[in-house]
Amino acid sequence: xxxxxxxxxxxxxxxxxxxxxxxxxxxxxxxxxxxxxxxxxxxxxxxxxxxxxxxxxxxxxxxxxxxxxxxxxxxxxxxxxxxxxxxxxxxxxxxxxxxxxxxxxxxxxxxx
Ligand SMILES: [Zn+2]
Numbered sequence: 001x002x003x004x005x006x007x008x009x010x011x012x013x014x015x016x017x018x019x020x021x022x023x024x025x026x027x028x029x030x031x032x033x034x035x036x037x038x039x040x041x042x043x044x045x046x047x048x049x050x051x052x053x054x055x056x057x058x059x060x061x062x063x064x065x066x067x068x069x070x071x072x073x074x075x076x077x078x079x080x081x082x083x084x085x086x087x088x089x090x091x092x093x094x095x096x097x098x099x100x101x102x103x104x105x106x107x108x109x110x111x112x
Contacts (some may be wrong), residue, residue: 049084056080 025037056066056078063073067080077085082093 049088052080053084 022041025034029037056064056076058076059065059073061073062076064076064078064080065073067074067078077093085091085093
């Protein structure tokens with residue numbers, strides 16, 4: 001694993017520990033214990049997805065407001081929205097057919 005700043009590593013560890021604890025409780029707790037926790041955590045889950053997806057909204061030019069590959073913005077739906085769709089809906093978002101840019105000079109040449 002690459003080097004991580006201590007504060008970032010603490011954040012990562014805390015989040016992963018919380019997820020592990022939730023998995024543990026989901027697998028072991030009895031229903032009277034699990035139901036109130038599940039209600040609370042489902043609200044947290046929905047709120048968390050909404051907050052994350054808001055940050056990854058589509059810009060008017062069709063790019064993601066947050067995701068970048070190098071200096072270019074990723075096309076929307078970005079990997080975060082694709083993961084949300086897969087996780088929440090249960091199926092992958094189909095990739096769009098790629099079209100060549102009209103600025104691609106080879107495309108122009110082939111149309112002549
Ligand atoms: Zn994004």
